[in-house]
Amino acid sequence: xPNIFSINDFGEAKNELQxxxxxxxxxxxxxxxxxxxxEILRIRVRVGTEYAHPHEAxxxxxxxxxxxxxxxxxxxxxxxxxxCNQPGNVEVEFTVVMPQVSMNLTALSYCTxxxxxxxxxxxxxxxxxx
Amino acid sequence: xPNIFSINDFGEAKNELQxxxxxxxxxxxxxxxxxxxxEILRIRVRVGTEYAHPHEAxxxxxxxxxxxxxxxxxxxxxxxxxxCNQPGNVEVEFTVVMPQVSMNLTALSYCTxxxxxxxxxxxxxxxxxx
Amino acid sequence: xPNIFSINDFGEAKNELQxxxxxxxxxxxxxxxxxxxxEILRIRVRVGTEYAHPHEAxxxxxxxxxxxxxxxxxxxxxxxxxxCNQPGNVEVEFTVVMPQVSMNLTALSYCTxxxxxxxxxxxxxxxxxx
Amino acid sequence: xPNIFSINDFGEAKNELQxxxxxxxxxxxxxxxxxxxxEILRIRVRVGTEYAHPHEAxxxxxxxxxxxxxxxxxxxxxxxxxxCNQPGNVEVEFTVVMPQVSMNLTALSYCTxxxxxxxxxxxxxxxxxx
Numbered sequence: 001x002p003n004i005f006s007i008n009d010f011g012e013a014k015n016e017l018q019x020x021x022x023x024x025x026x027x028x029x030x031x032x033x034x035x036x037x038x039e040i041l042r043i044r045v046r047v048g049t050e051y052a053h054p055h056e057a058x059x060x061x062x063x064x065x066x067x068x069x070x071x072x073x074x075x076x077x078x079x080x081x082x083x084c085n086q087p088g089n090v091e092v093e094f095t096v097v098m099p100q101v102s103m104n105l106t107a108l109s110y111c112t113x114x115x116x117x118x119x120x121x122x123x124x125x126x127x128x129x130x
Numbered sequence: 131x132p133n134i135f136s137i138n139d140f141g142e143a144k145n146e147l148q149x150x151x152x153x154x155x156x157x158x159x160x161x162x163x164x165x166x167x168x169e170i171l172r173i174r175v176r177v178g179t180e181y182a183h184p185h186e187a188x189x190x191x192x193x194x195x196x197x198x199x200x201x202x203x204x205x206x207x208x209x210x211x212x213x214c215n216q217p218g219n220v221e222v223e224f225t226v227v228m229p230q231v232s233m234n235l236t237a238l239s240y241c242t243x244x245x246x247x248x249x250x251x252x253x254x255x256x257x258x259x260x
Numbered sequence: 261x262p263n264i265f266s267i268n269d270f271g272e273a274k275n276e277l278q279x280x281x282x283x284x285x286x287x288x289x290x291x292x293x294x295x296x297x298x299e300i301l302r303i304r305v306r307v308g309t310e311y312a313h314p315h316e317a318x319x320x321x322x323x324x325x326x327x328x329x330x331x332x333x334x335x336x337x338x339x340x341x342x343x344c345n346q347p348g349n350v351e352v353e354f355t356v357v358m359p360q361v362s363m364n365l366t367a368l369s370y371c372t373x374x375x376x377x378x379x380x381x382x383x384x385x386x387x388x389x390x
Numbered sequence: 391x392p393n394i395f396s397i398n399d400f401g402e403a404k405n406e407l408q409x410x411x412x413x414x415x416x417x418x419x420x421x422x423x424x425x426x427x428x429e430i431l432r433i434r435v436r437v438g439t440e441y442a443h444p445h446e447a448x449x450x451x452x453x454x455x456x457x458x459x460x461x462x463x464x465x466x467x468x469x470x471x472x473x474c475n476q477p478g479n480v481e482v483e484f485t486v487v488m489p490q491v492s493m494n495l496t497a498l499s500y501c502t503x504x505x506x507x508x509x510x511x512x513x514x515x516x517x518x519x520x
Contacts, residue, residue, distance in 0.1 A: 002457045002496060004394075038216065057318035058340065062462075067392045070505030072452075073212050076222065077205045077337075079372065080318065081198070084227040086168065092206065093223035097214040106392060112339065115460030132327045132366065134264075188447035188470065192332075197262045200375030202322075207467075209502065210448065236262060242469065245330030298476065333472050336482065337465045341458070344487040346428065352466065353434075353483035357474040 004108065005117045024048040024089075027064060027107035027119040034127035035098040041124070045076075045107045046091035053090070053111070055083035061090040063110040068103045102126050134238065135247045154178040154219075157194060157237035157249040164257035165228040171254070175206075175237045176221035183220070183241070185213035191220040193240040198233045232256050264368065265377045284308040284349075287324060287367035287379040294387040295358040301384070305336075305367045306351035313350070313371070315343035321350040323370040328363045362386055394498065395507045414438040414479075417454060417497040417509040424517040425488040431514070435466075435497045436481035443480070443501070445473035451480040453500040458493045492516050 007026045013019040030044040047053060047061050054060065057080045064076045076092040083090065090109075107119040137156045143149040160174040177183060177191050184190065187210045194206045206222040213220065220239075237249040267286045273279040290304040307313060307321050314320065317340045324336045336352040343350065350369075367379040397416045403409040420434040437443060437451050444450065447470045454466045466482040473480065480499075497509040 002460050002462075002498075038214070040218075057316075062339070068211070070392050071211055071502075072209055072392075072500060072506075074209065074222075075207045076224070077207075079202050079204065079322070081201055081229075082203050082224070082226050084168070084229050086227060088170075088227060089225075091225045092204075094206070094212070095219075095221045096212055097216060097218060099211075099214050108392075110462060112461075132330050132332075132368075186447075192469070200262050201372075202262075202370060209452070238262075240332060242331075298474070300478075328471070331471055332469055334469065334482075335467045336484070337467075339462055339464065341461055341489075342463050342484070342486050344428070344489050346487060348430075348487060349485075351485045352464075354466070354472070355479075355481045356472050357476060357478060359471075359474050 002116050005115060008120075020051045024051040024053040025109065025111055025114055025117045027109040027117060029066075029105055029107050029119050029122040031105065031122060031124065033123060034125045036127050037098055037100045039098040041096045041098055042093055043096055043105065044091060044093040045109075045119070046089050047109045047117075048089045052087035054087050055080060055090070056085055059113045060111070061109055062112050063108075064090070064092055065108045066094055066096075067106045067108065098124065098126075100126070132246050135245060136250075138250075150181045154181040154183040155239065155241055155244055155247045157239040157247060159196075159235055159237050159249050159252040161235065161252060161254065163253065164255045166257050167228055167230045169228040171226045171228055172223055173226055173235065174221060174223040175239075175249070176219050177239045177247075178219040182217035184217050185210060185220070186215055189243045190241070191239055192242050193238075194220070194222055195238045196224055196226075197236045197238065228254065228256075230256070262376050265375060268380075280311045284311040284313040285369065285371055285374055285377045287369040287377060289326075289365055289367050289379050289382040291365065291382060291384065293383065294385045296387050297358055297360045299358040301356045301358055302353055303356055303365065304351060304353045305369075305379070306349050307369045307377075308349040312347035314347050315340060315350070316345055319373045320371070321369055322372050323368075324350070324352055325368045326354055326356075327366045327368065358384065358386075360386070392506050395505060398510075410441045414441040414443040415499065415501055415504055415507045417499040417507060419456075419495055419497050419509050419512040421495065421512060421514065423513060424515045426517050427488055427490045429488040431486045431488055432483055433486055433495065434481060434483040435499075435509070436479050437499045437507075438479040442477035444477050445470060445480070446475055449503045450501070451499055452502050453498075454480070454482055455498045456484055456486075457496045457498065488514065488516075490516070 103124040105122045233254040235252045267282045363384040365382045493514040495512045
């Protein structure tokens, strides 16, 4: 099966090259951590924080998936024109309605050369007040 | 071939029911209209403005595509859990780098019961200054 | 909106170059024309018949959709490794159960350089006997 | 992250119920095991062998992915109409050109209620003669 790489699997990055490699492939979830059932959440997923990933015809981030535990919520697919062939950070913002119970979100991203990568999990607890 | 419906094809909505039906299926592009080459654009696509669409297992908005003329830039796919079975407006925000030439954007959305719908075109001109 | 090209829109091909261009972008549906409700159908969609399409990183057939009238039945997505960079004919075979009523199938294909193309419609009538 | 279930992870099925559950979620790759570089391969992926999976609006196999090691080759997406709401075995046949080196294929399938499942790996060696 395809490996699912995670920055955690590699231990501490030993040098700039490793930091770059790990960072620019890892999706990061940006979202609040507590919400009331029915509340509309903006969930942003960005691949890479400090380091940019190439976006060329034969090497680009093609896919982001947003999971809540074992359930696929949404996917975004990018074609190679989306960043005009310049290095950058692919990102997408999904709009999701908070369910009655907590969510445990994970994002996956797929690089056409370096495979499948996963984010840190991001919990959204059920809040009782705004 | 599948029809691609557009609010324009129907003429003026004759009543509340038609307004609702047209509005809640039509994707709307929210984006600035002028940008410098290389500038990072946030392009939001929302299905429906004033009226909410169901989001049930057998009737929901499953797909949004963002086109620049004949070129597919990005797609978002939604599963039926994304709005927790309550009516609402599916939306997604893509991040796109402005090319050297103008863009003419269109969004398509797909409803699992009522087919394929298109937005009004949205032009983004090349600007010379910020 | 993106044009949806069809070999019919161009009239008769005037020369070899046009024949090649039209043929290698046009999806063709291969399927029986009559089936009993509940029968399992193999529906093959092939892009191009006599002419091969490039399959390079920045120019390939990325997507085939199979529609029954206004309803999307299935989609296949191809990455540029699938034909090993050699020209060829992308194809996929879907398995579909025949409904209680006739189907009117259309396939769409998307070329990353030359946009969206549609097949001839293919009707599958309801048959009463095997 | 989402678990990726495999029939191997569960050990021997203890009863009919478990056999059914494991079997109807597991994708199976059908393909020859040796091919010459450039040869056209038909790779069939079928979810379930002896047991049928439901195909209802809120419970169906939505996605099959075909991987060669860490590289995504192709994906098929099914909408809930494809099997007309009757239990069955979703399947798809991809056409892939054999590369210069061996392939190690895996298929993933996604059930909208029971998550992501993987097939046994299937090796295709490079053959020298037809």
